[in-house]
Amino acid sequence: MTRSQTPPVERPSTTAGAPAGQDNGLRAGSRRTFTLRKGLSILAFLSPALIFVAIFIYYPMIQGSQMAFRNWNLNNLTDTAWVGFGNFEKIFADPVFYTVLGNTLVWVIGSIIPQFILGFAIALWLRRKFPFRGLYQALIFFPWAISGFLIGILFRWMFNSEFGVVNDLLAKVGLIDTPIPWLADPSTAMLAVTIANVWYGVTFFAIMILAALQSVPDELFEAAALDGAGKVRMLFQITIPYIRTTLALTVLLRVIWIFNFPDIIWAMTGGGPANQTHIVTTWMISTTQRGDYGVASALGLIIVAILMVFSAFYLVAIREKKDVLS
Amino acid sequence: MINQETMPARVTRILFLGVWLIITVFPLYWIIVTSFKTPGAIFSYPLTYWPEVFSIENYVGLFEKAQFGTYILNSLLISTVAAIFATLISMLSAYVLARFDFRTKGALLMAFLVTQMIPSFIALGPLYLMMVQLKLVDNKFGLILIYIAVCIPFSTVMLRGFFANVPDALEEAAMIDGCSRIGALFRVIVPVMKPGIVAAFIFNFVNCWNELFLSVTLMNRDSNKTIPTALNGFISSYNIDWGSMSAAAVLTIIPTMVLFAFASKYIVQGLTAGAVKG
Numbered sequence: 001m002t003r004s005q006t007p008p009v010e011r012p013s014t015t016a017g018a019p020a021g022q023d024n025g026l027r028a029g030s031r032r033t034f035t036l037r038k039g040l041s042i043l044a045f046l047s048p049a050l051i052f053v054a055i056f057i058y059y060p061m062i063q064g065s066q067m068a069f070r071n072w073n074l075n076n077l078t079d080t081a082w083v084g085f086g087n088f089e090k091i092f093a094d095p096v097f098y099t100v101l102g103n104t105l106v107w108v109i110g111s112i113i114p115q116f117i118l119g120f121a122i123a124l125w126l127r128r129k130f131p132f133r134g135l136y137q138a139l140i141f142f143p144w145a146i147s148g149f150l151i152g153i154l155f156r157w158m159f160n161s162e163f164g165v166v167n168d169l170l171a172k173v174g175l176i177d178t179p180i181p182w183l184a185d186p187s188t189a190m191l192a193v194t195i196a197n198v199w200y201g202v203t204f205f206a207i208m209i210l211a212a213l214q215s216v217p218d219e220l221f222e223a224a225a226l227d228g229a230g231k232v233r234m235l236f237q238i239t240i241p242y243i244r245t246t247l248a249l250t251v252l253l254r255v256i257w258i259f260n261f262p263d264i265i266w267a268m269t270g271g272g273p274a275n276q277t278h279i280v281t282t283w284m285i286s287t288t289q290r291g292d293y294g295v296a297s298a299l300g301l302i303i304v305a306i307l308m309v310f311s312a313f314y315l316v317a318i319r320e321k322k323d324v325l326s
Numbered sequence: 327m328i329n330q331e332t333m334p335a336r337v338t339r340i341l342f343l344g345v346w347l348i349i350t351v352f353p354l355y356w357i358i359v360t361s362f363k364t365p366g367a368i369f370s371y372p373l374t375y376w377p378e379v380f381s382i383e384n385y386v387g388l389f390e391k392a393q394f395g396t397y398i399l400n401s402l403l404i405s406t407v408a409a410i411f412a413t414l415i416s417m418l419s420a421y422v423l424a425r426f427d428f429r430t431k432g433a434l435l436m437a438f439l440v441t442q443m444i445p446s447f448i449a450l451g452p453l454y455l456m457m458v459q460l461k462l463v464d465n466k467f468g469l470i471l472i473y474i475a476v477c478i479p480f481s482t483v484m485l486r487g488f489f490a491n492v493p494d495a496l497e498e499a500a501m502i503d504g505c506s507r508i509g510a511l512f513r514v515i516v517p518v519m520k521p522g523i524v525a526a527f528i529f530n531f532v533n534c535w536n537e538l539f540l541s542v543t544l545m546n547r548d549s550n551k552t553i554p555t556a557l558n559g560f561i562s563s564y565n566i567d568w569g570s571m572s573a574a575a576v577l578t579i580i581p582t583m584v585l586f587a588f589a590s591k592y593i594v595q596g597l598t599a600g601a602v603k604g
Contacts, residue, residue, distance in 0.1 A: 057479075297451065
């Protein structure tokens with residue numbers, strides 16, 4: 001046996017040298033041949049996960065999709081007739097839907113841009129070592145451990161018009177004379193919930209971008225420094241191009257996630273005042289709670305459709321840019 | 327060289343990071359301070375930034391007026407059991423997905439990832455109806471089953487990354503020594519990647535601990551409510567009692583923060599592993 005000489009890359013040949021009768025088909029990627037035993041053990045290991053996900057996630061999701069085309073109201077279960085696109089027509093005829101769409105747009109864009117810029121800045125500045133950097137990171141990453149719903153509660157209290165600390169601080173600095181009813185005033189409510197979301201989401205960007213930054217080889221910077229490139233040029237000509245795929249995908253994931261993230265709004269305003277902070281998902285949840293599963297499911301499908309179209313355009317757009325760069 | 331930093335740049339950096347630290351920590355500070363004020367002090371001018379009298383009245387009230395003890399026990403029970411089973415099941419599937427190649431692997435991973443993208447609320451109504459039929463509405467066991475399913479996709483993806491870092495020579499050696507594959511997994515691999523598994527467990531636990539919309543939909547009786555469900559009840563009433571609310575928020579946040587502090591390094595690894603390849 002010459003096992004010791006075999007480098008790791010050639011592991012398949014090592015296993016081939018193992019004693020006869022050993023079931024080598026089980027080894028990772030070592031065989032093209034698909035043995036029955038390998039198939040069975042794969043199935044055995046996977047089946048618990050598959051069963052759970054199929055029953056409790058996929059089955060209801062598929063049920064939900066077909067409810068979208070039915071008259072399905074918890075308050076009137078005698079008539080669950082097939083209504084085709086009736087639920088969708090109902091939604092498109094409702095003026096609130098367009099308000100909600102506009103709100104969603106403001107919510108997503110107003111959250112993602114500040115989150116990205118602040119997260120990027122923090123990540124860049126955290127790259128450099130300084131005393132207690134580990135502690136600092138732990139402290140600024142803490143919002144992470146808290147649920148969106150609780151963040152909403154924290155900010156609801158801080159934005160309280162009478163006893164909220166935000167108004168108190170603004171008055172102390174001299175920016176306002178009379179307290180602002182942040183969450184009760186339709187013109188400021190969206191701003192308040194978005195601020196809470198920005199606060200919550202910066203951490204995620206900082207983590208992802210910091211990890212990406214650490215993948216940029218130092219030699220690149222050293223070479224650029226020798227060529228006399230300045231800090232700003234390095235940022236735009238080395239750092240950003242190097243990690244642009246990660247950046248683009250992180251932004252995409254985040255847009256989808258924020259779009260689907262009702263928790264903060266739910267806790268702060270419940271969609272009010274006058275639907276001014278309802279985004280599509282919060283609106284969908286309140287529709288579900290009224291028992292109108294048909295319309296709620298139709299809304300869910302509309303969300304999926306919007307996100308799919310958006311992702312497709314986005315992915316095409318970043319691919320084209322890449323070609324220009326390379 | 328790159329390690330040189332001009333004075334203005336240094337000042338900007340320290341200033342920015344300092345301000346951001348204050349902004350990040352302040353909401354937590356504020357809710358803690360509020361929770362220790364007497365109810366009278368919370369609603370009085372001028373606002374105080376440090377309680378004049380430290381009072382645990384809000385905390386006591388939670389357990390006397392509301393059944394907060396029950397909610398905590400429910401949350402603990404449900405999150406622990408769900409997180410244990412979800413982590414075990416995900417370990418099995420993640421192991422297979424990291425070690426074997428088979429035709430449906432890509433589709434399977436995709437099926438897991440898709441669950442993270444689609445609004446899960448589309449399943450909320452049908453799930454409720456299904457649980458009614460199974461007689462599992464307002465039932466802790468029912469909620470545990472759902473939480474297990476909800477946790478599986480992400481922790482599978484996360485654990486798969488950790489398995490990929492363990493050389494497969496390890497279990498090959500164990501199997502040559504007569505271990506079965508599952509024996510090799512639990513006796514050899516699991517001890518090696520303990521940090522990753524603990525991180526996945528904590529991640530699952532915190533997610534279940536924080537989960538709101540499923541439990542609000544499924545749990546009605548007071549004796550079955552989890553903490554977020556109870557808090558949701560507090561905020562939908564007209565006059566929010568901010569004293570007990572902040573005490574409840576502090577009690578909810580602290581355990582998750584402690585757990586995350588332990589595992590954050592590995593959770594970050596698990597999160598970024600997939601993203602930082604290009």
